[in-house]
Amino acid sequence: MSTVASVRLARAAGNRQLLVRLLVVTAVMFGFGFALVPFYEKICQVTGLRSLLQPDHVGSINSQIDYARSIAIEFDTNMRGLPWTFRSLEGHVSVHPGEMQQAVFEIHNGSNRPLTGQAIPSYGPALAAEYFRKVECFCFTQQTLQPGETRQVPVVFVVDSALPSSIATITLSFTFFEVNGAQAPAGVSTPVSVKAGAVRS
Amino acid sequence: MSQTTAATVAHANDHALDHGDHAHGHHPTGLMRWLTTTNHKDIGTMYLWFSFTMFLMGGVLALGIRAELFKPGLQLWHPEFFNQLTTMHGIIMVFGAIMPAFVGFANWLVPIQIGAPDMAFARMNNWSFWLLPPAALLLVISFFVPGGATAGGWTLYAPLTSQMGPGMDLAIFALHILGASSIMGSINIVVTILNMRAPGMTMMKMPMFVWTWLITAYLLIAVMPVLAGAITMTLTDRHFGTSFFNAAGGGDPVMYQHVFWFFGHPEVYIMILPAFGIVSHVIPAFARKPLFGYSSMVYATSSIAILSFIVWAHHMFVVGMPAAGVLFFMYATVLIAVPTGVKVFNWLATMWRGSMTFETPMLFAVGFLFVFTMGGFTGLVCAIAPIDLQIQDTYYVVAHFHYVLVAGSLFALFSGTYFWLPKWTGHMYNEAMGKTHFWLSLIFFNITFFPMHFLGLAGMPRRIPDYATQFADFNMIASIGAFGFGFSQLIFLAGVVKCIRGGEKATAQVWEGAEGLEWTLPSPAPYHSFEVPPQVK
Incomplete structure (x- = not known):
């Protein structure tokens, strides 16, 4: 009789030990899900993927201005969750590949409280994204506007002359999102990874 | 020492250790019996009834989808509600019907198969x-909150899920609860299988169903917490100002897809491996031959489980991965066809020159083999990245995963239910009803989903309430099939209820060719079995 009892007790202890181990695995895997976030950011940083909110390198591209070609650049402005107005002063411009160009946008906070926004660019056609090099952009930083404040913000860009000849028009669309709560400073210190999300989703 | 004494001692011990084993012949009755039961057979039964209820609920949502798609144009629902139907159909079928049904099988069978x-x-x-009924309740309630249930698709992709109403939060809580339930169930199954086997039952003597569930349980423990993490990040993005997937704050919606599919791909094997286990019992029993290549089956199952962790990005070929990444995930995915092929050929070899009879369980198993393999082949088509770029998010994908989930997982569940039902209830089910259920299911299933291949190849996108008129004919056929398939399942319900209430008395052996410890128990299996472990030779 006692042997049956002791076998049972020994088994229960073994079961409990295994239970604890499996619970540890569960906890580790929960943490693993969160660890994927910095892991992917690191991968994007190392491989140079998704650098949408950082200045592009223009040193590597052909600096020869291709006067034979003109590319129409159309600017589109959108607002999501912000009581601001946001418009492009130019509406559209025409540039030659390799030529440095500046465009100015105007944002205005019509509400009665200070608000912070972040602009996210996207491109149409999506293929144009990798040939559109932004040297300076208001989308590299968050914009904070006081009540009633109006601000003019620039984008300085070059279109790479390697742009496929089938593309004659590029639409650059910015959407301003409200930034609230604790945010990573977009585009400044952290490698930001939004290209595919903003462009394709 | 007599058997009775040993059993009594065992009970006394159970009681001391678990404070819950009502093994002394004074069970609570009525609702309290089911609320407080710790008996694996009671719990298995409850799991099966719960999953069948959810199956009907998810089925009604599916019929809502097919009714809308019967004709082009908007007929019945607003597009927003249609999106809720597709989303909740997926969530309920995956997390409420298929997964709990397999856990129910595990509860009923694992202890009596390992002694x-x-x-x-x-x-x-x-x-x-x-934990399951409250989670199901949250999902139902979510239809009635402002904005309705979550409508971002069962994959709950950001940024859609960042923008939904409170129905999304309810779905997140429901999934947390369902996940916790799955993890607890899996831990229980792993410990039971590793520590509680009868003397003499070595790992390589375990029945195939036990093997497949052991591997499935490990998969669940590894990936359910990752899903919990992903939806927790969605929740904090929605309410606590984090920016995991919120592009404006420096997050990335595509990263959600990476995290989700790290869970999601093993999840599809979680839903099919136990089905493989069930079929590996049914086919040998009705072919009256032992399973061909038992050890290769074990290794194939393990390989599928391991490979399932390195193929997740084949669900996201179009997000703009580097070509090297696309190629890696494509080759890894195609590699899974090898162990799966081993299994299919082993089942065929088991049937080869066997003395086969085709009772309902065998019909469903052979039906599984035939239709699941078709789903496997369309899976290979989808795995080829250049083709996937064309058929991504079309009805071809819908056809593919319904071939493997309905004709795969669900048919195997039906097969297993008819196979073990006499052991569970003590009565034989009505063979005529079973066969009618099988043939109607098989025919209507194909009427529903086969045309979807053509729709997908012709470019009809999934998850839309309206479509171009050139898709009308095939959609009408699919909708007719769906209603036929749905109503055919009532025959199953009637057959099971009839079998519980009475019928021809089942013998202990039930099926001439069935092998395993569970068939040494009388039918119905007694409330307490293998109190004294059997000796396995």
Whole structure:
């Protein structure tokens, strides 16, 4: 009789030990899900993927201005969750590949409280994204506007002359999102990874 | 020492350890019996009824989808509600119907197949089950909150899920609860299988169903917490100002897809491996031959499980991965066809020159083999990245995963139900009803989903309430099939209820060719079995 009892007790202890181990695995895997976030950011940083909110390198591209070609650049402005107005002063411009160009946008906070926004660019056609090099952009930083404040913000860009000849028009669309709560400073210190999300989703 | 004494001692011990084993012949009755039960057979039964209820609920949502798609143009629902239907159909079928049904099978069968008296943690087993109804309730309630249920698709992709109403939060909580239940159930199954086997039952003597569930349980423990992490990040993005997937704050919606599919791909094997286990019991029984290539089956199952962790990005070929990444995930995915092929050929070899008879379980198993393999082949088509770029998010994908989930997982569940139902109830089911259920299911299933291949190849996108008129004919056929398939399942319900109430008395052996410890128990299996472990030679 006692042997049956002791076998049972020994088994229960073994079961409990295994239970604890499996619970540890569960906890580790929960943490693993969160660890994927910095892991992917690191991968994007190392491989140079998704650098949408950082200045592009223009040193590597052909600096020869291709006067034979003109590319129409159309600017589109959108607002999501912000009581601001946001418009492009130019509406559209025409540039030659390799030529440095500046465009100015105007944002205005019509509400009665200070608000912070972040602009996210996207491109149409999506293929144009990798040939559109932004040297300076208001989308590299968050914009904070006081009540009633109006601000003019620039984008300085070059279109790479390697742009496929089938593309004659590029639409650059910015959407301003409200930034609230604790945010990573977009585009400044952290490698930001939004290209595919903003462009394709 | 007599058997009775040993059993009594065992009970006394159980009681001391678990405070919950009502093994002394004074069970509570009525609702309290089911609320407080720690008996693996009671809990298995509850899991099966719960999953069948959810199956009907998810089925009604599916019929809502097919009714809308019967004709082009908007007929019945607003597009917003249609999106809720597709989303909730997926969530309910995956997390409410298929997964709990397999856990129900595991509860019923694992202890009696390995000669254990019960699951290792009987009280935790009770909790695992009773977490499910509140989660189901949250999902139902979510239809009635402002904005309705979540409509971002069952994959709950950001940024859609960042923008939904409170229905999304309810779905997140429901998934957390369902996930906790799955993890507890899986831990229980792993411990039971590793520690509670009868003397003499070595790992390589375990029945195939036990093997497949052991591997499935490990998969669940590894990936359910990752899903919990992903939806927790969605929740904090929605309410606590984090920016995991919120592009404006420096997050990335595509990263959600990476995290989700790290869970999501093993999840599809979680839903099919136990089905492989069931079929590996049914086919040998009705071919009256032992399973061909038992050890290769074990290794194939393990390989599928391991490979399932390195193929997740084949669900996201179009997000703009580097070509090297696309190629890696494509080759890894195609590699899975090898162990799966091993299994299919082993089942065929088991049937080869066997003395086959075609009772309902065997019909469903052969139906599984035939239709699941078709789903496997369309899976290979989808795995080829250049083709996937064309058929991504079309009805071709819908056809593919319904071929493997309905004709795969669900047919195997039906096969297993008819196979073990006499052991569970003590009565034979009505063979004519079973066969009618099978043939109607098989025919209507194909009427529903086969045309979807053509729709997908012709470019009809999934998850839309309206479509171009050139898709009208095939959609009408699919909708007719769907209603036929749905109503055919009522025959199953009637057959099971009839079998529970009475019928021809089942013998202990039930099926001439069936092998395993469970068939040494009388039918119905007694409330307490294998109190004294059997000796396995």
